[in-house]
Amino acid sequence: MVNFANENEMFDMMRDKLNAAVISDILDGLGAREQGMRADIRPIYQGAIVVGRAYTVITADIFQVIDDPYGGEIEAVDSLKPNDVMVVCTNRSTHTCFWGELLSTAARARGARGIVIDGYTRDVAQISAMEFPTFATGVSMVDSKGRSIVIDHGCPANCGDVLVNTGDIVFGDIDGVVVIPKALEREVIPLALEKVGKENLLRGELLRGALLRDAYDKYKIL
Amino acid sequence: MVNFANENEMFDMMRDKLNAAVISDILDGLGAREQGMRADIRPIYQGAIVVGRAYTVITADIFQVIDDPYGGEIEAVDSLKPNDVMVVCTNRSTHTCFWGELLSTAARARGARGIVIDGYTRDVAQISAMEFPTFATGVSMVDSKGRSIVIDHGCPANCGDVLVNTGDIVFGDIDGVVVIPKALEREVIPLALEKVGKENLLRGELLRGALLRDAYDKYKIL
Amino acid sequence: MVNFANENEMFDMMRDKLNAAVISDILDGLGAREQGMRADIRPIYQGAIVVGRAYTVITADIFQVIDDPYGGEIEAVDSLKPNDVMVVCTNRSTHTCFWGELLSTAARARGARGIVIDGYTRDVAQISAMEFPTFATGVSMVDSKGRSIVIDHGCPANCGDVLVNTGDIVFGDIDGVVVIPKALEREVIPLALEKVGKENLLRGELLRGALLRDAYDKYKIL
């Protein structure tokens, strides 16, 4: 059993000891086989790892500048709590850009651990320098003002073809972003730690020249 | 008001003090809201920044090796003047590759500041080593000989879904490429410098823990 | 004429002295103009260069976990010989992920020089650290178990829109992956070395300020 003094400690441990691939493998084994986001959601800087509780946002494209143009976005960012990861559904918009450096600064001030956007970010150099883990489908320099609005937050939202609920654990690294449904988290974490251990043994055999057939038959993992 | 001894000095200042996002925001404010190129036009090496006057080129795919196969391309490169940025419309061809190291060397010898291609380049390692700012939609090792020809240069050309005229200012960095129409450049540059200053103040507030709502209401930018 | 004590020495020389672009140019001159793979097959770490003999694999997507779920994949990896480069056709599947660190470790143990996948890999951080040259269309953390199977290997296979036969030479670097058909390899290598030499002369002229027209007319290459 895994116990932690608090969530912060748990997420730090997950960041340091686990990876997206092993979490996905364990979810597969538990029958949750559609938890890996689409492959075009990528970290914007080398070494970015995000782990925390999803706080979801949905945006929609618009085509005029409205009053209080960032109203919903500001409200969503100011709602973030420690250990949150913002998870944003823009429905793959290529017309707007949801995120940037100032929003990253504000989110970090609230304790958020990162953001995953099914859409674009900007200020990639600055966000990378401040190491705020940001995952996105692309980069565009345009602002969201007059291009999109937040229509809901804290609701079920599709991100990268995975249905995410506020409170699910989100884990992203260089191999992509995977979502652990709340109901499975207590099972997934210890099993993932155990698999990491077995992979070390298997790797050792392979480094010593074993055939893959023999090594696999011994450890039954890959 | 901004005054410069010469264009070279102006473009160096822009490269050092501005960025694509702030320029796009100012253009938005002036009603020029479609000046950011499509997000798949990306710098080919980390830290590439391009700024200068557009010199446009249009190419077309062909399917045989013709006499003087590089004729139009050579003519276009040899026409470049100091501070030019070549802006190339290949109509998103995936069949050819417009650019490479030797062309970069020749363009730099004419004083060009970089290139933006709605299409492919090659020789990425060599161009990165010589730090010739190159933005492209992708990379392919194939040559243009027998695959495409230059059909016009110095003409209006679509690049990344923006209509570019020779003489417009082009600015590209890690957040993408934005085009300042010639008629707006005297307005855009001082306003962009001013916004950079305000962003520094807003960032300071956020770093001190202000809610985004309060910080935004004070500075009215994001 | 080029002679080598063994294939290993030849591939090391090719890796050190040649590049994908010059090989593609020579193949063009020999009339083999469709040997460059699609531009979305990219190296997963900076500096990756792969060269060796193709060993082909075809996979197909499935939608259930079968007995011995990695059977075909294990058999294909265990069949690799020194200097082989695995070349994998997944028919651009976005549903599965063919490759990972443990497979890289096993392939290297057999003497393989790298892998080119028209599909996804995972374990990008670990494969990059071990410098096993891996080229892929994308990254996903999901496992192949229950998602795809190997249906044949050592057969003709389409990878990146090039038809590859086991035994062809595959060369991949930052400019992409090009395939030298077995019948042309003795012609291609010396011609490619010769063109590299001429490019050095042409580059020298351009660095001294020659117009591209004059430099091209002198060397007739670009």
Added chain:
Amino acid sequence: MVNFANENEMFDMMRDKLNAAVISDILDGLGAREQGMRADIRPIYQGAIVVGRAYTVITADIFQVIDDPYGGEIEAVDSLKPNDVMVVCTNRSTHTCFWGELLSTAARARGARGIVIDGYTRDVAQISAMEFPTFATGVSMVDSKGRSIVIDHGCPANCGDVLVNTGDIVFGDIDGVVVIPKALEREVIPLALEKVGKENLLRGELLRGALLRDAYDKYKIL
């Protein structure tokens, strides 16, 4: 000059005498060259022609069933006035379906002349039978309940890559949908009627065997 007792009569005349191609040509001549919608917005039955005043709607995808799930859609349909054409921006959603037979029946009861959707419809057989001119990017049997909501109507909206304002004239036939900005309508209609006449003369020459060069030089249209 063209005068009509009422708009209904004007739209009937346009439907009977004009076509999308000739309207687009006249708009081109007036410098409005980006008024033709993307080619994947197609009529859902043979012979469908739509002409009327745009009434715009924007929808956004959601991922849960909310209270009064059709509230915005009902409000938008009930707002339609005689001669309106609903113009719907779903941001090319493939997740939902905006339209159907019962909505067509309700829209016709309000006097609407048709609908143009940058998104999907259903009930194609029934809508075709009732001859309610419907243009869409595709067909899906799913309902909008729990999949999308109307977020605004009567606002500027992008449909098929054209920015449409409520009150613009929309004309769609088998060649696609073109938008006449309100400010140009008094110029466009008589010029379009005149061009139709010239095309008849040119066609006559061609049918008598004239070379295209000679016929074009005589009438200066094509």
Added chain:
Amino acid sequence: MVNFANENEMFDMMRDKLNAAVISDILDGLGAREQGMRADIRPIYQGAIVVGRAYTVITADIFQVIDDPYGGEIEAVDSLKPNDVMVVCTNRSTHTCFWGELLSTAARARGARGIVIDGYTRDVAQISAMEFPTFATGVSMVDSKGRSIVIDHGCPANCGDVLVNTGDIVFGDIDGVVVIPKALEREVIPLALEKVGKENLLRGELLRGALLRDAYDKYKIL
């Protein structure tokens, strides 16, 4: 409750009284919200309606002509039973074509009611003339020989982004193809018949000029 002398009678009733949209609505209500296939799977002739029990097939692309090139395809067709609908996963191949007139003739001889292909068919004119309900993503004249093989049948298979099991009911008409999981079929059919009835009442109100708001509030369907 609905009772039928046999399955044949039940499928004939479904074909005559139901449609894809109403079945999808009922499935939505039962929480099965991902049962509608992707919108690019279309009937190849006007009026085609398919209903029956899924018999699944998975194919994979290959790149050489093998011995007994149609072996798997023949075996799959010869396995069809009365009231079967072949459901084919080609993983959206654009390289091959699965179906044609002679296969339709053979399938009909076994009693099959139609076919749904996430891939291409050919012989559209002949299949339309014989009215064998065929749904496909496109049309190509190429043969499967040397281009693809059947790798499994009677297994779970993804078709149009829906996971289909042999034995599920498949219903396709002009609005697309929807899959009724075996476990839900006894619930879906009577509820769908009931909704068709209510739609008739609602349509009547709308034809008499009711506002949509009022009509919807009365019947609570749309």
Added chain:
Amino acid sequence: MVNFANENEMFDMMRDKLNAAVISDILDGLGAREQGMRADIRPIYQGAIVVGRAYTVITADIFQVIDDPYGGEIEAVDSLKPNDVMVVCTNRSTHTCFWGELLSTAARARGARGIVIDGYTRDVAQISAMEFPTFATGVSMVDSKGRSIVIDHGCPANCGDVLVNTGDIVFGDIDGVVVIPKALEREVIPLALEKVGKENLLRGELLRGALLRDAYDKYKIL
């Protein structure tokens, strides 16, 4: 052996007795396995069949109205000879529209048998009414003036991913467009006629209830 008084008679016979699928099968057997165009090139009206000698055209997108804006297009159309089929490479442009009714009228006046465009047409209703066989990837109402120009004709050209030479035979019907290289035409036609005959025998067996396995083993075709 097949002999014809003239080409016109031969093409009429091919139109009446052959189809794209059988021609593709025969080309496959002769090793010409890449002669079928991409599946998105479709006939614009039901029953369209085109057969004749290719006369190729390449266009390129431009972004300004030039002098004599239709010059190249007029020249290409006026060059057509009896039995020609225009084959147009626009490099899949979605920005322009190459063809229309008046051009169809002019082409028919020169004796042309139809047109195949890797790009858009307009005037679909009128071209359908005059039954000029037109195959295209889509429909748009915009004119080519200021959007594209002809850059070459009578040259090698890629259309639908097939390399077409002027003089090749082009055959298009509802199953798509296939290209018979000039060197193979004398072999292809008699073999295609022969296969049509065998298909009739095989169909007869299947209609009488034979298993596909048995019928195929007898006739060895499918």
